[in-house]
Amino acid sequence: MKNLDLTKQTVASLSRLIKSKEISPVEVTEASLERIAKLDGTLKAFVTVTESQAIQAAKDAEKSIMAGKYVGPYHGIPIGLKDLYYTKGIPTTASSKVLADFIPSYDATVVAKLKAAGVVILGKTNTHEFAYGYISSPTVNAWDTQRIPGGSSGGSGCAIAASMCLAATGTDTGGSIRVPSAMNGVVGLKPTFGRVSKYGVIVLAWSIDHAGPMTKTVEDAALMMNIIAGYDPKDPSSANVPVLDYARALKGGIANMRLGIPKDNFLEPLDPEVSAAFQKAVEVLKKLGARMEEVSLPNAGLAGKIGFYMVCSEASAYHERWFKTKADLYTPAVRRYLKWGNLTGAALYIKAQRIRTLISNDFDLAFKKVDAIITPTLPITAPKVGEDEVSVGTTKMPLSDACRRNMYPLTLTGLPAMSVPCGFSHANLPIGLQIIGRPFDEPRVIRIAHNYEKSTDWHLRRPAL
Amino acid sequence: MSAKLKTGNENQDVERSEMSRRKFIKAAGIGALAGPLLIRGAGADDIAPNTLKDVGKQFADVTLDEEEAIGASKALDPLTKILRGIDIGEEVEPVTIFSRRREK
Numbered sequence: 001m002k003n004l005d006l007t008k009q010t011v012a013s014l015s016r017l018i019k020s021k022e023i024s025p026v027e028v029t030e031a032s033l034e035r036i037a038k039l040d041g042t043l044k045a046f047v048t049v050t051e052s053q054a055i056q057a058a059k060d061a062e063k064s065i066m067a068g069k070y071v072g073p074y075h076g077i078p079i080g081l082k083d084l085y086y087t088k089g090i091p092t093t094a095s096s097k098v099l100a101d102f103i104p105s106y107d108a109t110v111v112a113k114l115k116a117a118g119v120v121i122l123g124k125t126n127t128h129e130f131a132y133g134y135i136s137s138p139t140v141n142a143w144d145t146q147r148i149p150g151g152s153s154g155g156s157g158c159a160i161a162a163s164m165c166l167a168a169t170g171t172d173t174g175g176s177i178r179v180p181s182a183m184n185g186v187v188g189l190k191p192t193f194g195r196v197s198k199y200g201v202i203v204l205a206w207s208i209d210h211a212g213p214m215t216k217t218v219e220d221a222a223l224m225m226n227i228i229a230g231y232d233p234k235d236p237s238s239a240n241v242p243v244l245d246y247a248r249a250l251k252g253g254i255a256n257m258r259l260g261i262p263k264d265n266f267l268e269p270l271d272p273e274v275s276a277a278f279q280k281a282v283e284v285l286k287k288l289g290a291r292m293e294e295v296s297l298p299n300a301g302l303a304g305k306i307g308f309y310m311v312c313s314e315a316s317a318y319h320e321r322w323f324k325t326k327a328d329l330y331t332p333a334v335r336r337y338l339k340w341g342n343l344t345g346a347a348l349y350i351k352a353q354r355i356r357t358l359i360s361n362d363f364d365l366a367f368k369k370v371d372a373i374i375t376p377t378l379p380i381t382a383p384k385v386g387e388d389e390v391s392v393g394t395t396k397m398p399l400s401d402a403c404r405r406n407m408y409p410l411t412l413t414g415l416p417a418m419s420v421p422c423g424f425s426h427a428n429l430p431i432g433l434q435i436i437g438r439p440f441d442e443p444r445v446i447r448i449a450h451n452y453e454k455s456t457d458w459h460l461r462r463p464a465l
Numbered sequence: 466m467s468a469k470l471k472t473g474n475e476n477q478d479v480e481r482s483e484m485s486r487r488k489f490i491k492a493a494g495i496g497a498l499a500g501p502l503l504i505r506g507a508g509a510d511d512i513a514p515n516t517l518k519d520v521g522k523q524f525a526d527v528t529l530d531e532e533e534a535i536g537a538s539k540a541l542d543p544l545t546k547i548l549r550g551i552d553i554g555e556e557v558e559p560v561t562i563f564s565r566r567r568e569k
Binding site: 207302305306308309324336339340342343344345348350351352353354355356357358360412 | 517520521525526527529533536537540541544545547548549551553557558559560561
């Protein structure tokens with residue numbers, strides 16, 4: 001299939017062709033590498049491309065499949081890995097000069113699981129330095145190269161949207177899976193805290209970090225969750241909770257499901273185009289049989305502030321050893337954050353953790369009334385490169401505040417949250433819908449998202465590249 | 466003692482949550498919780514840049530130049546005020562990595 005149009009493929013559609021031996025992983029990998037060669041000079045989504053290893057892995061996958069040893073839907077599928085994930089023998093830099101020469105001697109648990117599932121690793125995708133921000137420079141947005149891709153998993157979001165890879169991994173502390181997913185028009189799932197191992201993933205903040213999939217469709221995310229979810233004794237924050245079959249969650253409707261819409265904090269202010277797209281998404285979900293109910297999450301409005309305070313504190317603790325000897329190698333913005341983190345107070349950090357308990361209590365109460373909660377992923381679409389302040393409707397606010405607001409409540413509480421494309425602005429920029437579930441209720445989140453996705457065609461749009 | 470509201474009475478829980486919210490707002494001395502303009506309006510002078518320079522040097526082995534000290538003051542002063550201004554009540558435990566493990 002030399003004329004395969006990679007831009008129109010998903011993991012699910014390609015895996016059927018690979019399984020039936022109609023297409024070889026080598027062809028798919030070569031097509032991906034050609035696309036990277038063509039586009040990445042402009043998009044700069046990858047920090048490392050492992051071309052020769054990828055071709056070898058694809059040949060190995062082809063050999064196994066031809067020998068009747070097909071292992072599953074990601075067998076022979078080319079993916080990207082955020083440059084925070086340890087990869088044995090491949091540089092892992094966190095997109096920082098501090099780790100420019102670091103080559104891990106082992107794989108992160110997620111990477112090991114993906115390798116066992118037969119993936120082909122194309123390379124490492126760019127992240128905001130040490131995941132500490134939303135810009136992810138020098139990567140640009142796949143829909144408009146004058147705009148940011150979001151972050152910190154901006155390289156993964158851009159690479160998927162531009163069809164340079166079929167799927168990728170991300171991490172999410174203050175929205176770093178969901179922000180770039182929304183800004184690039186792809187799907188991103190931040191699983192429940194402890195659901196996916198973080199062993200071998202470079203830390204931003206121990207108590208808030210999450211690892212998860214970024215894909216073109218909800219189905220592809222579910223299929224990746226079937227590989228990477230599960231207890232890992234090497235990760236002290238890993239949860240020993242049974243893993244469900246996330247692909248099964250794709251079956252069945254959402255009739256009579258109760259969906260909560262927050263009456264406070266998540267919806268004000270909103271860009272008018274985001275607001276309109278969200279309202280339309282609500283109508284689609286209603287037509288599918290879901291019932292909408294207002295829920296109150298009064299303390300969630302503090303999440304962005306206290307989340308940032310905690311990240312400052314934890315990140316500075318994590319970086320202590322490097323900061324003493326390599327401070328000059330950090331970018332000025334991250335160096336500044338790391339200095340701030342050394343000035344936070346222990347008592348106030350603990351107080352922030354207590355407020356975190358109250359935010360969790362809000363969600364506990366809300367989930368007595370509803371099965372899931374929906375919000376816009378972000379109040380804005382992707383701003384232009386260099387914009388530190390954005391207009392959200394008539395309100396001006398720092399870009400970081402706009403990105404944090406609907407994100408931190410879910411990382412602080414550890415609840416699963418998924419972003420799916422739900423529209424485009426007049427400037428042809430993607431808009432995201434966020435679906436939030438109870439702890440470990442990823443199957444319900446996936447089901448809602450999949451039903452919504454099937455009823456719309458936003459996920460089928462691709463940037464003209 | 467856990468602060469989770471486990472009365473089983475939803476209405477009562479909602480009321481308690483609403484009371485908690487009002488208490489928050491009153492104690493924090495702010496009209497709206499954590500609005501985007503809050504940081505800018507909170508008065509960045511109370512934890513002055515020079516104070517942060519001294520604290521950084523004496524307690525954290527961190528040296529701040531003038532610009533960094535001003536930035537730190539603008540960022541940390543309002544966050545500190547918000548956190549100090551909130552009266553949570555003694556029954557609320559902090560979330561920690563370890564408590565999150567217990568929850569599982």
